[in-house]
Amino acid sequence: MDCAGSTGTRSLTVDLTGVTHLASAGVALLHALSARHRDNGTELTLYAPVGTPADLIMTLAGIGHRTARWDR
Numbered sequence: 001m002d003c004a005g006s007t008g009t010r011s012l013t014v015d016l017t018g019v020t021h022l023a024s025a026g027v028a029l030l031h032a033l034s035a036r037h038r039d040n041g042t043e044l045t046l047y048a049p050v051g052t053p054a055d056l057i058m059t060l061a062g063i064g065h066r067t068a069r070w071d072r
Contacts, residue, residue: 011043016054016065027061034063 012033016022030046037044046065048054058065 009040009042011045012037013045013047016046016048016058017052019048019052019054022054022057027057027063030058030063031061 014030014033019026034044034046046058046063047069048058048065048067050067055065055067
């Protein structure tokens with residue numbers, strides 16, 4: 001993931017549906033990726049269904065994300 005959209009010059013959607021554990025290294029990566037996209041004015045969409053481990057951790061860490069599917 002650090003390669004795809006790592007410069008923040010392209011919009012990127014990350015589907016975290018299958019994530020069962022999100023450690024501090026993953027949280028730090030998502031924060032950094034969010035900052036790159038914010039600084040460059042490009043869209044970063046993080047998706048984690050309600051109640052999943054990724055949803056709970058990102059909510060606690062204050063990482064903005066979607067809980068509703070974007071393709072429906």
